[in-house]
Amino acid sequence: MASVRNAAxxxxxxxxxxxxxxxxxxxVIHVQALPGTPCxxxxxxxxxxxxxxxxxxxxxxxxxxxxxxxxxxVPYLQADSVGPEITAAxxxxxxxxxxxxxxxxxxxxxxxxxxxxxxxxxKAANLEFIRVEGFVFSHxxxxxxxxxxxxxxxxxxxxxxxxxxxxxxxxKKKHSAHAITADVDIVETAQAAKFFLADGVIVTGPATxxxxxxxxxKAVLQxxxxxxxxGSGVTAENYxxxxxxxxxxxxxxxxxxxxWTNRLDERRVKQFMERVKEVRKKHVDATMII
Numbered sequence: 001m002a003s004v005r006n007a008a009x010x011x012x013x014x015x016x017x018x019x020x021x022x023x024x025x026x027x028v029i030h031v032q033a034l035p036g037t038p039c040x041x042x043x044x045x046x047x048x049x050x051x052x053x054x055x056x057x058x059x060x061x062x063x064x065x066x067x068x069x070x071x072x073x074v075p076y077l078q079a080d081s082v083g084p085e086i087t088a089a090x091x092x093x094x095x096x097x098x099x100x101x102x103x104x105x106x107x108x109x110x111x112x113x114x115x116x117x118x119x120x121x122x123k124a125a126n127l128e129f130i131r132v133e134g135f136v137f138s139h140x141x142x143x144x145x146x147x148x149x150x151x152x153x154x155x156x157x158x159x160x161x162x163x164x165x166x167x168x169x170x171x172k173k174k175h176s177a178h179a180i181t182a183d184v185d186i187v188e189t190a191q192a193a194k195f196f197l198a199d200g201v202i203v204t205g206p207a208t209x210x211x212x213x214x215x216x217x218k219a220v221l222q223x224x225x226x227x228x229x230x231g232s233g234v235t236a237e238n239y240x241x242x243x244x245x246x247x248x249x250x251x252x253x254x255x256x257x258x259x260w261t262n263r264l265d266e267r268r269v270k271q272f273m274e275r276v277k278e279v280r281k282k283h284v285d286a287t288m289i290i
Contacts, residue, residue, distance in 0.1 A: 010166075011225070011227060011246075013199065014166070014246055014247075017065070018105060021246075022243060022244055023244070023245065024064040024065060025065075025248055025273065025276055026065040026107070026250065027058040027269070028068075028249060029055060029068045029069070029097065030072060030260060030261075031069070031089075031090070031093055032050055032072055033072040034090070036083060038075070039073070044093075048092060052100055055097045055100045055101055057266050057269055058269065059101055063104075064247070065107070067249060068107070069131075069251075070090060070111055071111060071208075076111045076143050077143070078112055078113060079115065086114070086117065087121060090118075091121045091125055094124075094125035095125045098125050105128040106127050107122070107127055107129035107130055107131060107166075108129075109130065113134045115130065116152070118130040118131075119160070119165060120160070123160050123165065128164075129165060129199070130166075130168065131170065132153065132167050132170065133170050133173050134146040135150050135169035135171075135193055136189060136193050137189060139181075140179070141173065150196035150197070153167065154196070171201050171203065172203070175206075186203065187223045190226075194224055200246070202229045202230070203220055204231040204233070205232045205233045208232055209232060209252035209258075210233050211232070211238065212233055229247045233252075235258075240283075255268070256268075
């Protein structure tokens, strides 16, 4: 397995999954609140219908990949308290989404920091990646103190035969205070994630929908030699600034009114992807962020 873990190999694995070397667009399906959560008012059948409707829009408009998230499950529990009903519902949703989107890559995130749960769903639903919070270093998140999970997660991945599922790790996680790791910059954090066998890292702004620092994205790209994604704040207007990242994860900008809580807006998705095509045509070579 050692050969699978080197930097070149993670870049190669990523490029085999996604159709472009740089600037891939990963659309977000924010599933409706799941059973047992405070905002839940739909059964799983309806939740699946909504998720597959959004998946079909992403497929038709040429989005490069999709990630399924349970963001409506507010307020979030920490991983140890996330119940089996969440894992079961997310598995049911992801199986149908993956069936519709194959061969495009599909991933999953289960909040908050329920990374083993996400890995289990990815294994069951044949997904290609998971988004992981709290992979390295501790975070003081709005859910409370979140400790690093890399050791347990990577052993769990191997134990269930899911080594093909890529782990894309948030670094300097959004919705968190980082005072306790203020002496560890984002490049050092990315390098620690790489050392702990992450398959890629995600750079974000301070909160959902807020832009990531282009300076930080560029620094991580230049100093890690692994897939680097931008995880918040990307819009049709600023996509050009982030296209040197290997992928951008886009949620809020594709929703009605530009807010993550709203329904997916097909018009916004179409406009976003039209802008992406313009930028790709303009930048036929792999330019860095300006």
